[in-house]
Amino acid sequence: MNYNRREFIEALAIGGGSCLVAMTGVNMANAVELPGSDGRFSASNVEGVLSEIGAAGAKQSSDIKIKAPDIASNGSMVSVAVTSNLPDTEYIALIADHNPHPLIAEYYYSKKAQPYVSTRIKMAKTSQVRAIVKAGGQFYYASSEVKVTIGGCGG
């Protein structure tokens, strides 16, 4: 977690004590690092998302397991679970290739949290569901196709 100058000064203004607590907080080994979100959530295609994340050269990996249905009758609620068996996984992003904004969610893991997520996503139409994983400073991905019979992104 990074403080920019303004936030740092505001933190100082709030009180030296609380600032000190905050600083020791971020220095702990377990703290989760959260970079700026840039344009990754507003990107409208997968290539845009990957370049915003910095994962353009991600390698396909069979150590990432995606549990998703082959056919979803309702695109507004598709259950997806991702497990990464790659050592030192620190980040997982969920992408539905053909959604208006493909990046759905991203997860930053400390050592306390296992590299696993289970959630329910919206899908506009049939497409690949992709998991991007950052492990040991490298990006990897896996994908699984979900056929959607009724889209769930509206519009």
Added chain:
Amino acid sequence: MSNTMKVRVKNKNGVVDVKVIINHPMENGLRLNPQSGNKIPAHFINQFIILVNGEEALVSRCTGGLSKNPFYGFKLSDMKPNDRITVNWTDNTGQSGSADAVVN
């Protein structure tokens, strides 16, 4: 809007399953109101954090691409009985919610 959320934790030999459901519309801002034809304004959870005894264990940024009343399932390791799990969320309109659970 209802701010209710449910947190369930289950301890299996130190690995704790955390399941969270939050009542939230998760409007992505792209849907049209069928009557008026206007876009329904975006209203979705954009940050979700799990703390263990006050320390961040997991941070998520999300969008209206998650389903309405979103479900989050995670696993935490090296957990002990009486560890306190706190779940915090905020949405794009500045609303927020928080709930606690204690490991059994």
